[in-house]
Amino acid sequence: MSLLTISDLSLSIAGTPILLDVSLTLAPGEVVAVTGESGSGKSMTALAVMQLLPASAVATGQIILDSNDMLALDERALCTLRGDLVGMVFQEPMTALNPVQTIGKQVAETVRLHRPDLDPTQRARDVLDRVGLQAIPLSRYPHELSGGQRQRVVIAIAIACGPKLLIADEPTTALDVTTQAQILDLLKQLATEDGMGLLMITHDLAVVAEMADRITVMRHGAVVEAGDTPALLANPQHPYTQALLAASNHQVDLPRSDEQAPLLRVQNVVRDYTLPRTRVFVPAGTHRAVDDVSFDIKRGERVGLVGESGCGKSTLTRAILGLEPVQSGTITLDGTPVTDPAVRRKMQVVFQDPYGSFNPRHRVARLISEPFHLLDAPPPDRDARIASALTDVGLSPEDAHKYPHQFSGGQRQRLAIARALIIRPELVIFDEAVSALDVSVRAQILDLIADLCRQYDLTYLFISHDLSIVRTITDRVLVMKQGQIVEEGATEHVFTEATHPYTQTLIQAAPTLPGAA
Amino acid sequence: MLRYTFKRLLSLIISLAIASLVIFAVIEVAPGDPASFMLGINAAEDTLAALRAELGLDQPKWQRYLAWVGGMLQGDFGTSYQYRTPVSEMIADRLWVSLPLALYALALSTLIAFPAGIYAASRRGKAGDVSVMGATQVGVAIPNFWFAMMLVLIFAINLRWFSAGGFAGWDKGFVAAMKSLTLPAIALALPQAAILARVMRSSLLDVLDEDFMRTARAKGLSRGAALRRHGLRNAMIPVLTILGLQLSFLLAGGIIIEQVFYLPGLGRLIFQSISARDLIVVESVTMLLVFAVITVNFLVDLAYAAVDPRLRARA
Numbered sequence: 001m002s003l004l005t006i007s008d009l010s011l012s013i014a015g016t017p018i019l020l021d022v023s024l025t026l027a028p029g030e031v032v033a034v035t036g037e038s039g040s041g042k043s044m045t046a047l048a049v050m051q052l053l054p055a056s057a058v059a060t061g062q063i064i065l066d067s068n069d070m071l072a073l074d075e076r077a078l079c080t081l082r083g084d085l086v087g088m089v090f091q092e093p094m095t096a097l098n099p100v101q102t103i104g105k106q107v108a109e110t111v112r113l114h115r116p117d118l119d120p121t122q123r124a125r126d127v128l129d130r131v132g133l134q135a136i137p138l139s140r141y142p143h144e145l146s147g148g149q150r151q152r153v154v155i156a157i158a159i160a161c162g163p164k165l166l167i168a169d170e171p172t173t174a175l176d177v178t179t180q181a182q183i184l185d186l187l188k189q190l191a192t193e194d195g196m197g198l199l200m201i202t203h204d205l206a207v208v209a210e211m212a213d214r215i216t217v218m219r220h221g222a223v224v225e226a227g228d229t230p231a232l233l234a235n236p237q238h239p240y241t242q243a244l245l246a247a248s249n250h251q252v253d254l255p256r257s258d259e260q261a262p263l264l265r266v267q268n269v270v271r272d273y274t275l276p277r278t279r280v281f282v283p284a285g286t287h288r289a290v291d292d293v294s295f296d297i298k299r300g301e302r303v304g305l306v307g308e309s310g311c312g313k314s315t316l317t318r319a320i321l322g323l324e325p326v327q328s329g330t331i332t333l334d335g336t337p338v339t340d341p342a343v344r345r346k347m348q349v350v351f352q353d354p355y356g357s358f359n360p361r362h363r364v365a366r367l368i369s370e371p372f373h374l375l376d377a378p379p380p381d382r383d384a385r386i387a388s389a390l391t392d393v394g395l396s397p398e399d400a401h402k403y404p405h406q407f408s409g410g411q412r413q414r415l416a417i418a419r420a421l422i423i424r425p426e427l428v429i430f431d432e433a434v435s436a437l438d439v440s441v442r443a444q445i446l447d448l449i450a451d452l453c454r455q456y457d458l459t460y461l462f463i464s465h466d467l468s469i470v471r472t473i474t475d476r477v478l479v480m481k482q483g484q485i486v487e488e489g490a491t492e493h494v495f496t497e498a499t500h501p502y503t504q505t506l507i508q509a510a511p512t513l514p515g516a517a
Numbered sequence: 518m519l520r521y522t523f524k525r526l527l528s529l530i531i532s533l534a535i536a537s538l539v540i541f542a543v544i545e546v547a548p549g550d551p552a553s554f555m556l557g558i559n560a561a562e563d564t565l566a567a568l569r570a571e572l573g574l575d576q577p578k579w580q581r582y583l584a585w586v587g588g589m590l591q592g593d594f595g596t597s598y599q600y601r602t603p604v605s606e607m608i609a610d611r612l613w614v615s616l617p618l619a620l621y622a623l624a625l626s627t628l629i630a631f632p633a634g635i636y637a638a639s640r641r642g643k644a645g646d647v648s649v650m651g652a653t654q655v656g657v658a659i660p661n662f663w664f665a666m667m668l669v670l671i672f673a674i675n676l677r678w679f680s681a682g683g684f685a686g687w688d689k690g691f692v693a694a695m696k697s698l699t700l701p702a703i704a705l706a707l708p709q710a711a712i713l714a715r716v717m718r719s720s721l722l723d724v725l726d727e728d729f730m731r732t733a734r735a736k737g738l739s740r741g742a743a744l745r746r747h748g749l750r751n752a753m754i755p756v757l758t759i760l761g762l763q764l765s766f767l768l769a770g771g772i773i774i775e776q777v778f779y780l781p782g783l784g785r786l787i788f789q790s791i792s793a794r795d796l797i798v799v800e801s802v803t804m805l806l807v808f809a810v811i812t813v814n815f816l817v818d819l820a821y822a823a824v825d826p827r828l829r830a831r832a
Contacts, residue, residue: 052734075739083737090735095728098747100825109746110736141826157736 003028003164003197004049009061011044011221013054018044020222021061028164029195031188033208033229036218037244037438038409042201045218046167049199050088051078066164084114087158089187091170093151097142103128103153104138110160127156131186147309148179152186159190166191169201176308176465181509184211203438205248206468206511209233217241233514243440248513250443252450252472257300263459264297264320264427269329271315289315291483292329297427297459304470304491305463306506307480313463316480317431320461321349333427345374348420352432355412358404364390365400368419375423389418392455394448410441414448421452428460434469446473467510471495479503518829521822529815536807541582544800572598585800594801599793604801607786612805614684615775615782618698618705619767625706626713626763633710634717639744641722649714656711665704665777672700682779701778705771709763716759720752727751753824761817765810 004026011019019041026032034042047053049063051070063070066085070078082088090096098106107127108120115123124138131152142150151171158166168187172180188211191198200208208215209229216226217240225238236242271290289312297303307313318324320331322338331338333346348371351357358367365386372378379385387397393414404412413433420428430449434442446469452458464470470477470491477494479487479502487500498504552568553560569575573584588595594604637649673681679700685693724730725748733743772784783802790798822829 050735052731079737079739081737082735088732088735090728090732092728096732098729098733098751099827100750101747109738113737143827154732157732 002026003030003066004199005062005064006045006049007062007064009045009048009059009063011041011048011053011057011059013058014056018057018221019048019059020220022218022221022223024216024223024226026165026197026199028197029191030214031191031198031200031208031212033200033202033212033215034218035202035205035208035215035244037203037440039220040218041221042203042218043169044221046088046169046199046201049165049167050082050086052082080114083110083158083163084161085163086165086167087161087163089151089154089158089166089168089171091173093147093154093174096154097150099142102139102141103136103145104140107138107153107156107160110157114161123160124156127160128153130190131156131159132182146179147175148182151175151179151183155183155186155190159194159196162194163196165197165199167199167201170203171200172207173203177467177511178308178505178509180207180511184511187211204511205233205245205439206513209511209513217244230514245513247439247443249468250439250446250472252446254302254450254473254475255454257302257453257457257475260299262296263299263301263334264461265330265332266296266316266320267294267330267332269293269316269319269331270327271312271319271324272327288483290319290326293480293483293485294329295478295485295488297461299426299459300457301459301476302453302474303461304474304477305461305480306465306467306470306477308465308506311480312483313480314431317349317429317461317463320429321347345371345423346426347429348423348425348427349429349431350413350416350420350433352435355404355409357416358412360404362403363400364402364404364415367404368400368415368422370419371423371425385422389422392421392452393418394444408441410437410445413437413441413445417445417448417452421456424456426459428458430460430462430464432464433462435464435466442469449473467495467506468512479506518822521829522819525815525818529811532811533808536811537586537804538582540800540803540807541585544796545578589801589804595797597790597795597798599790599795599798604798607798608783608802608805611781611783611786613687614698614780615768615771615784617694618701618771618780618782619764621695621698621702622705622709622767622771623760623764625702626710627760629706629710630713630717633714635721635744635749637714637718638721638725639741641725646718650718653711653714656707657715659708661704661708662773662777664707665701665774668700668704669777682777684780698780701771701774701780704774704777705767709767713756713759713763717752717756720755721748724748724751750824754821757817757820757824761813764813768809769806 002025004024006022006024009019009022010017022041022045024032024034024045034045036042044053048059049065049070051073053059059071061071065081068081068085073081097103104121104124107124111118111120111123121138128136128138133149133152133156136145136149142153145153166187171187172183175183184207187198187200190196200212202208212229214227215229215232217224217238219240225232225236225241232241233245236245269290270288270292272286272288275285275287291312293316305313305316315324319326320338322343333343336343338347368389369382369386372382386400390397390399395411395414395418404415407415416433434445437445449458450473462470462474474491476489477491478485479494479500481502487494487498487503494503495507498507552565552572552574556564556568566575573581576584585595592605594608596602597604597607600607633649633653637646640646669681672678680697683697685697687694721744725744730743730747733747734740738746769784771782772788774780775782775784783806787799787802790802
């Protein structure tokens with residue numbers, strides 16, 4: 001007897017078809033993963049089970065959860081099931097909790113709603129203990145907790161009434177790798193101990209490779225393949241699954257670099273932030289975000305910078321770009337301090353969110369030619385340069401007349417790269433440049449970067465929290481922790497023979513697909 | 518929370534000190550000699566000098582400033598040039614009209630605006646929302662003096678439920694006094710309620726899109742319960758800001774409504790004193806209104822912290 005049976009579920013929102021004949025089953029105690037790229041309908045499938053769909057959604061088919069016909073029940077009946085029979089964990093722990101209510105109240109509320117027989121406060125304490133928050137008092141507010149701790153609170157809310165089914169929608173996507181590993185362990189442990197069914201929604205196959213019993217792969221709102229995890233990963237039948245697996249393990253063919261003289265020199269850089277004063281007559285304290293960091297990047301070298309959130313990599317990046325004052329140490333490019341405006345034209349940056357870094361009201365030609373302002377005079381062959389920059393990144397010169405909203409996420413990232421390269425900078429900084437992209441698009445962008453290396457001998461600093469990407473796209477890697485570079489060396493060497501315990505932890509925590517190098 | 522309160526209190530005192538200096542300086546540079554105004558343009562020079570000495574106008578400016586501030590701290594606001602009565606008494610009489618009127622209007626405005634805003638937000642885009650928003654649009658657009666005259670026409674002249682103007686006085690009893698303040702309070706409250714309802718609605722709509730509202734629904738809360746338990750408090754910050762601004766406005770800005778209803782309020786007092794160059798009264802009433810505005814802001818700051826724990830932590 002299965003716990004959840006979805007059969008022929010079709011869904012349209014305001015007339016647009018979102019899901020097409022989706023079928024799925026899940027037995028008690030089983031872990032089933034639904035995976036796919038953005039727009040595949042995996043999250044909508046989860047929300048359909050909860051019946052928390054947008055108001056304009058129309059669903060047909062059947063969703064049977066523990067003999068309840070979810071599509072036929074009225075709102076009142078659904079409210080008694082949600083939180084009791086089925087709990088849900090969301091992607092963004094930073095925003096998933098009410099900021100003005102204590103975590104104890106928020107956990108207790110679920111209990112109060114569904115289990116009048118239990119003491120809500122005591123139960124809240126027990127559940128929080130169970131998710132590993134023994135040291136956290138109930139009176140804490142969400143803003144006083146870290147991302148991982150908040151996600152544990154969200155999980156506590158979801159399991160407070162002992163649901164039979166737990167739905168986790170990208171539960172670890174917003175978390176650091178080591179935190180991700182802990183949360184995945186916790187979910188797996190809860191499912192095993194309680195015999196709870198776990199429906200995991202994720203875009204990252206590697207995350208579920210180790211914990212899911214079965215995997216369902218979705219694309220464009222339809223299931224393309226489903227099967228037992230080992231069989232599906234070892235022998236995918238559908239071409240899309242094969243492509244998805246290949247893209248997740250994508251190895252870039254990076255040309256050899258001929259390293260020359262040092263280009264960027266970072267020497268003993270320290271960046272302190274002043275903390276808010278706590279007492280009137282005591283000097284304010286400081287937080288050292290970057291602590292005595294030194295490294296060189298040689299011309300033609302591709303360097304990776306990895307570290308978890310809060311390690312200081314963003315501060316260091318801004319300092320290199322000359323946007324952040326440093327308390328001591330020097331950063332020079334070709335011997336000139338980076339704070340000199342003349343250096344700006346020699347450095348360009350590609351950010352994580354290309355849409356946010358484009359003015360939505362400008363056309364592509366204007367957007368990607370913006371760096372020309374850094375030159376003393378605009379180049380006479382401006383239009384030709386724009387056309388060639390677009391061709392270089394795999395777009396067509398006609399795209400120059402479009403607006404950024406007319407492009408997909410991957411194409412926008414291509415535009416961002418075109419903008420960075422249009423004045424032939426000596427150093428490019430990729431700041432989490434592929435982190436927000438789907439795996440197949442990410443693979444294409446990484447290939448593009450390798451191609452551009454072949455063409456233009458790029459020198460770049462590639463900042464990412466994703467170790468597998470850094471491994472394939474860089475020659476040398478720096479590992480940063482608490483403001484310090486704890487390990488550095490040739491990328492392959494660091495990955496195979498890490499010496500610093502922190503690097504080892506990071507590599508171990510990173511989820512990998514079986515068969516990946 | 519204590520440290521936060523202390524910090525806000527400190528900033529309140531500094532603001533008051535600066536405000537008193539500015540008010541004194543502005544009034545000093547304003548043209549017009551109170552003494553010659555009181556005695557007429559044909560007064561003899563020695564009579565003028567005698568009056569100036571009596572009023573203390575011949576002393577150095579800094580001494581007069583200190584005497585003024587020192588007096589106010591002890592509740593002595595000086596003596597009106599025009600009426601020769603203590604300013605503190607004049608203000609106290611007027612305050613007993615203006616303050617209840619402002620609070621009455623604020624209470625009405627909140628009572629109308631909160632339910633209207635919440636109702637509109639919970640039926641976003643539906644007929645209920647559209648009609649509430651249409652009504653608030655009208656409420657914002659209608660000038661309050663015109664609305665006040667309509668109220669007088671309908672409720673005082675035709676229906677004869679209320680008197681058309683004047684203030685019964687508190688010695689006639691609470692009900693009689695409040696009755697004479699009712700029409701003015703409604704006239705003041707409705708446009709404010711319209712603004713407040715719009716702020717409440719848009720603030721709630723922002724909150725409804727937040728992730729934690731989805732978490733609340735996933736717990737099993739109904740749409741309405743999620744809105745009340747998790748939405749409202751998060752939506753309060755912008756609403757509190759507007760409420761604070763409105764209270765300040767109602768205290769000082771009721772002058773037009775006071776004129777329409779012949780109410781002896783602060784607005785009328787300051788208007789008459791300005792016309793009569795009764796500078797000591799102008800100074801004192803202005804200072805009092807500044808004090809009220811700054812105190813209201815202080816209370817709003819405390820309310821912010823009570824609503825949002827993140828603000829408590831930041832201070």
